[in-house]
Amino acid sequence: MEPDAITSLKIPGSVVRRLPRYLTQAQHLRQEGVEWVSSLSLAETLGLTSSTVRQDLSHIDFQGVSKRGYSTAGLEGALARTLGVDHDITCVLVGAGNLGRALALHDEFGRQGFKIVGVFDSAPAVVGKKVGRFTVQGMTELAGVVREQKVEIGIISVPHEAAQPVADQLITAGVRGLLNLTTAHLLVPAEASVVDARVLASLRELAYGVKRR
Amino acid sequence: MEPDAITSLKIPGSVVRRLPRYLTQAQHLRQEGVEWVSSLSLAETLGLTSSTVRQDLSHIDFQGVSKRGYSTAGLEGALARTLGVDHDITCVLVGAGNLGRALALHDEFGRQGFKIVGVFDSAPAVVGKKVGRFTVQGMTELAGVVREQKVEIGIISVPHEAAQPVADQLITAGVRGLLNLTTAHLLVPAEASVVDARVLASLRELAYGVKRR
DNA sequence: ACAAAAATGTTAAAATTTTAACGTTAAACA
DNA sequence: TGTTTAACGTTAAAATTTTAACATTTTTGT
Structure with missing residues (x-):
């Protein structure tokens, strides 16, 4: 068609x-x-x-x-x-801090077709721990999972200094879109997409809104 | 000045x-x-x-x-x-699900001046439970806390059907800005502000981005 | 002290986005 | 079966947003 x-x-x-x-x-x-x-x-x-x-x-x-x-x-x-959400889209989540764990546990995204197939973190203390039904994996395993499961989207919830290298790894591994939950601005090749979740930016925008009255 | x-x-x-x-x-x-x-x-x-x-x-x-x-x-x-973020801004968080708990635990917002002073939920099973340093309070206590602590911003992370009534309660209690983490569209009086966090919307926007290539 | 140049602040043009206006279509009903 | 009319799709105008251009400022170096 x-x-x-x-x-x-x-x-x-x-x-x-x-x-x-x-x-x-x-x-x-x-x-x-x-x-x-x-x-x-x-x-x-x-x-x-x-x-x-x-x-x-x-x-x-x-x-x-x-x-x-x-x-x-x-x-x-x-x-x-x-929009391309009429079928499931596989995602990985990098960064198992509070925010990352919450997103992994928030089943609404899964119900809406965004299926997380892996949770990754660079901290040895976190790797191996459980987050809901996931076992946190180390960064060395990221590329393999992305390739094997044909992962399309990477969700980045790491500290902002680590965001760009993580983005690079995800893109190199074959991911085509990034949801950026950090305050870093990510540079990616033209064939990839980035959307910023802007949670802190939204709070600041709101601060401006409540100030002026 | x-x-x-x-x-x-x-x-x-x-x-x-x-x-x-x-x-x-x-x-x-x-x-x-x-x-x-x-x-x-x-x-x-x-x-x-x-x-x-x-x-x-x-x-x-x-x-x-x-x-x-x-x-x-x-x-x-x-x-x-x-922007009005040169001083602390007091916030309350309504909805202690996965997303809400993560935001309450995510100290970055606090470091940036957004001080959460209370976490609320309507589910009796959750009220009284601890979320980090907070004890989840029932909705009946919301108005009092907002008034006593002069809370300026309400963060809403409840199921979308409950979002509008929660917004109304927050505004009535005196909050002047809402950060909406739900997919509901919130109606508020002109003197209040709403900013949508758009997390699911961002994922969907990204889905469109990865589709077209 | 003077000249060169880097980067601002501002004006105005270009591009995009939003809104209004209206002709067209098809459902509802006499 | 015909008339009315609600609501669409589209065209064009208005408003906003972005970009380009450039005059001005001030540091740096000779």
Whole structure:
């Protein structure tokens, strides 16, 4: 099945960053038994305009229906396909500190298709310890696991000084995307992707928000 | 000391979202003993243009020096003041699941001035349990703690269906900013701020990134 | 003391993103 | 069966954001 020439060509970053929110809404609504949703209602619950919603959804391979809106199930499926989350994605997690362990234990990601297949850490004191169903492995085993299990995404939750070397190791081993939970800025080759989770940055952004009133 | 009329008037959101990254860089550089940094060098390490960096920093109350650039210490201080992170900010955390517990245990936030003063959960089985130095409290105690300790920020890491009611309770109790770790979209009065941590959304954004190549 | 040059702050243009406007489609109902 | 109308998809305008260009400043070196 050939992907649609227009819709698959390249979705602007501003739009890609909103697609996950539409997906979440579509999921929630469908789970609540709602079958149809309009651009206006999506806009209101997400704090956008209906124009933006329609403009955004025009980038995915899915059509609304006049007078009804969008089928929540159809929208959910189309968004999942567009984002590439309509199938499981294998991940490894590097850095078994508090944050890393929490993510490994947080089954919601697994339910959403992000399957962690290994947890790694460089500290000998941590290697061998259990984190939920995982046994923490040493960094020497990382490349092998990535190759054997065709791991696509690496989640980095190490101290920020260690982040770049870990990123390099992951990319060299064959991972194509990095979720960066550190405050470091990661440099990767053009064919790889990085998304920063920005947890501390979000808190700081919030500090600015609460200050000015 | 009157805040500068121009610089404090309102910094565009696009800029505010980058200020924490400059702050992080300035901190890292100063800790490494680097005293000066240019807009070009900042731009290169953050993946921006030097123009954007200079434009962004023109919003804060701080001047660079011709031929030298920006003093890392000065920049760090000015950014911290602009964002409002030059003093401690009290936070409470609601939802002592895996993610919540990890954040409570992650001392980096505390070192950066975000002081958690209480951890709350609605599940009777969890209330009374220890999370690091905290004893999980019931929701009935939330309002009292927020008022007595003048808590400014609430961190929400509950199941998404519970997020809005928890947000309402926090706002009613007097919190002025919310860090939302759930996938719910939170509605709050105009005088309050919400920042979404977008962890799952980031993974999904990454899925799109790894798909298209 | 003067000239050269590196890097800022600022102005203005370019690019992108968001919003509004509106023609079109198809469901609902008389 | 025809009319009404809600809501889409699309075009174009408005607003915002990013980038380029350059005049200005100030350090450095001769």
